[in-house]
Amino acid sequence: MLKTGITTGASAAAAARAAALLLLRGETNKNITIVNPEGNLLEVPVESLELDGSCARAVVIKQGGDDPDVTSGLPVVAEVAVCAGGVHIMGGRGVGVVTRPGLQAPVGSPAINPVPRKMIVDALDDLIRPGSGVEVTISVPGGEEVALKTLNPRxxxxxxxxxxxxxxxxxxxxxxxxxxxxxxxxxxxxxxGYRKVVLTPGRIGFRTAVERYGLPREAVVEMSNFVGYMLDVCVDRGIEAVLLWGHHGKLVKVAAGIFHTHNRLADGRMETLAAFAGLYGAPAGLISKIMAAGSAEEALGLLKESGFAGIFNAIAARASTRAEAYTRTRLKAGTVLLGLDGTILGMDESTRLIGREMGWQKLL
Structure with a gap:
């Protein structure tokens, strides 16, 4: 059975309680019990404790369990000092600062989400006398480097x-x-201020959309393999139109009605390419070669050599139709299919309309 772990929020709450117990009661606890929002008790080991005059410091090592979390193993540090009434939570080194509106924390504040903030406050509630208070500074040594492996810069x-x-x-x-x-x-x-966005499977698609084709950076969203989920998110947030933008080997699946594109869950690339090639008059020999191709790039080469690369416009149109149907026509969709080098292999008329409305200056 896979082992669970403790979030950065729970680690911070446990470290804050351990430091407060040392500062306010002189207690040195190497294991801290906190309560999560569901009312469950969490036991969190404390790596180290230190009292320095009027400030106490506790360190909890973030444990991700068996989850491949890039933050696992980082020290989460809480420094607690007495101050005027209430619990004041600050961000120290290694905790990001929010610079754009739209997230759960306001611009200019440390990136400590509301639930972790509440867990920290709740962890200290029984330790603070009426009229008194504490300042809690959360820091994560090494957090600057690890953040580069996350979506935080985006x-x-x-x-x-x-x-x-x-x-x-x-x-x-x-x-x-x-x-x-x-x-x-x-x-x-x-x-x-955007109501039209670009959904792309990954960072290569993101860079291509922004740097090569001039689409607005703030409106380009990475969706990984979760096409259907991110379409639902867009509908929920009031997005009016999306451009599905990415490598043809991913997005050709959408034309077949596949909305989770991980290759172990669903494929159908060759079948879809072969079906469209046949629809547009490809001979049986070419269809057989496409079906036997080992990769989408190999199939693309076959289509180009045989003069059938034009089917990608039709595939793009089909993917857009499928995406709109998936959302029950609650948003408009366009699709752009790219080669590995970032060149556009195919797109539909919806793309032209949505792209122009997004200010795509390099639209073909």
Missing amino acids: LGIVGGISILGTTGIVRPMSEEAFKKSLAPQVDLAVAA
Whole structure:
């Protein structure tokens, strides 16, 4: 059975309680019990404790369990000092700062989400006398470097990681958690005033859209393999139109009605390419070669050599129709299919309309 872990938010709350117990009661606790938002008790080991005059410091090592979390193993540090009434939470080194509107924390504040903030406050509630208070500074040594491996730079969070978590518990290999981490990109686009966005599978598509074709950076959203989920997010956030933008080997699946594009879950690339080639008059020999191709790029080469590369416009149109049907026509969709070098292999008329409305100056 896979082992669960503790979120950065729960780690920060446990470290804050350990430091406060040392500062306010003189207690040195190497294991701290906190309560998560669901009312469950979480036992969190404390790596180290230190009292320095009027400030106490506690370190908890972030444990991701069996989840491949880039923050696993980082020290989460809480420094607690007495101040005027209430709990005042600050961000220290390695905790990112929010620079763009649309996230759960306001611009200029540390990237400590509301649930972790509440967990920190709740962890200290029974320790603070009426009229008194504490200042809690959360820092994560090494957070600056690790943040570069996350979506934080794209989200406008600079200088470190985010303190996250809605339950305090990291559940291993959580696809749901990964999906939810992508949704804030749409919130940022909406906050920047966009009602039309680009959905692309990854960072190569992002760079191509922004740097090569001049689409607005704030409106380009990474969706990974979760086409259907991100379409639902767009509908929920009031997005009016999307451009599906990416390598043909990914987005050709959408034309076949596949909305989770991981190759182990669904494929159908060769079948879709072969079907469209046949629809446009390809001979049986070419169709057989496409079906036997080992990669989408190999199939593309066959189509180009045989003069059937034009089918990608029709595939793009079909993908757009499928995406609109998936959302029950609650938004408009266009599709752009790219080669590995970033050149456009095919797109539909909806793309031209949406692209122009987004200010795509290099639209063909």
